[in-house]
Amino acid sequence: MLDHHDHRAVGPRLGLFHLQDEAPGMVFWHPRGLVLVRALEEAVRRRTLAEGYREVRTPQLLRKSLWEASGHWQHFRQHMFAVEEDGVCAALKPVSCPCHIQIYERVAPSYRDLPLRLCELGVCHRDEPGGTLHGLFRLRQFTQDDGHIFCAEEQIAAEIEVFCRGALAFYAALGFPEVGVALSTRPPQRAGDDATWDRAEAQLAAAVASAGMSPTLQPGEGAFYGPKLELSVPDRAGRRWQCGTIQLDLVLPERFDLHYIDATGRRRRPAMLHRALYGSLERFVALLLERDALPAWLAPVQVVVAPVGPDQREAAALTVAALVAAGLRAELDQRDETLARRVAEAHAGGVPCFAVLGARELASDALTLREGAGAQRVLAREQAIAHLLRCCAAPV
Structure with missing residues (x-):
């Protein structure tokens, strides 16, 4: 029996998503759930575009040769779904970094174009063992807010510091002020030589310290191509789940022979930073659902409007049309149920605000707003719309 607050119980109860055996580790998003997903996508999209990223979209299925070139075939093969495509071995992408490298190569930037920041809300597939799957926390198909920064080595520290400070502010705005920070160093099985790893680990550690962070050390837990900073958020039970990350990669630029032309006309090798804020968007949804209630800006239905009787229908x-036109997610509840029952069902369904329209409100062109915490206020219709817009505004 699942705990009442477990996201695997909350999601189906609110009509957001379901999981089933025929698609293990993959989510069936219902209409209301997809509203929540889209709101989170738009929040992180606003953030990354404001920070100078340029959004791209890349293929799902890529041939083995590209994964061999990146090193994923040698170091990450057990987590990849491989298929035969036109007689050639291919794999669904577990990450987007080799795809973003292909775009970098064709852009052929000069030093004036750096840092080049690319981002993608990309679907990724990883062949996780069945026993490790855990609701939305660990899936085989998930959406990653993947981003890559291609920069000169002298730009690394500034880019990492900007990410670290911005990530903590982002989490705090979403209601997660306590973020765990860990620094993961070279794993036993890795690409690149020790001198490259020495340089990458020293630069990442120095930049993280400059950002005011004091991470715990996780020896041997880095990616096969570079050390990484991991940002974790606790679930309701206190277990920590990795969300954001930034990884300093000096290996893949060398494997793909990436370069840019510096101010003197010389070819130079860029560094590559892999970064994400949610990490897995689905995992972040799980963390949000296990809290007491979704914040109003993420609620699939933000306002339910109910006429007291037939004369107000x-x-x-x-009123619903006006709320929707103003940008709110509003629905009409004119069922022949008592007002108390309609209020209770709306709040049980995660709706943060209930607007009542009776004879008194109709006569004065007003609305009575009943909010989740029990507060009640009577406002003129335009004032009510303005109030609801403030309550439902995204914090990021």
Whole structure:
């Protein structure tokens, strides 16, 4: 029996998603759930575009030769779904970094174009063992807010510091002020020589310290191509789940022979930073669902409007139309149920605000707003819309 607050119980109860045996580790998002997903996508999209990233979209299925070139075939093969495509071995992408490298190569930037920041809300597939799957926390198919920064080595520290400070502010705005920070160093099985790893680990550690962070050390837990900083958030039970990360990679630029032309006309090798804020968008949804209630800006339905009786139904429908036109997610509840029952069902369904329209409100062109914490206020219709917009505004 699942705990009442477990996201695997909350999601189906609110009509957001379901999981089933025919698609292990993959999510069936329902209409209301997809509203939540889209709101989170837009939040991180606003953040990354404001920070100078340029959004791209890349293929799902790539041939083995590209994964061999990146080193994933040698070091990450057990987590990849391989298929035969036109008689050639290919794999669904577990990450987007080799794809973003292909774009970098064709852009052929000069020093004036750096840092080049690319981002993608990309679907990734990883062949996780069945016993490790855990609701939305660990999946085989998930959405990653993947981003890559290609920069000169002298730009590394500034880019890492900007990410670290921005990530902590982002999590705090979403209601997660306590973030665990860990620095993962070279794993036993890795690409690149020790001198390259020495340089990457020293530069990442120095930049993280400059950002004011004091991470715990996780020896041997880095990616096969570079050390990484991991940002973790606790679930309701106190277990920590990795979300954000930034990884300093000096290996893949060498494997793909990436270069840019510096101010003197010389070819130079860029560094590559792999970064994400949610990490797995689905995992972040799970963390949010296990809290007491979704914040109003993420609620699939933000306002339910209810006429008290038949005489207010037309006005209630017009009010819903006005709320939707203002940018709110509003629905009409004109069922022949008691007002108390409709209020209770709306709040049980995660709706943060209930707007009542009776004879008194209709006569004064007002709405009575009943909010989740029990607060009640009567406002003129335009004031009510402005109040609801403030309550439902995204914090990021």
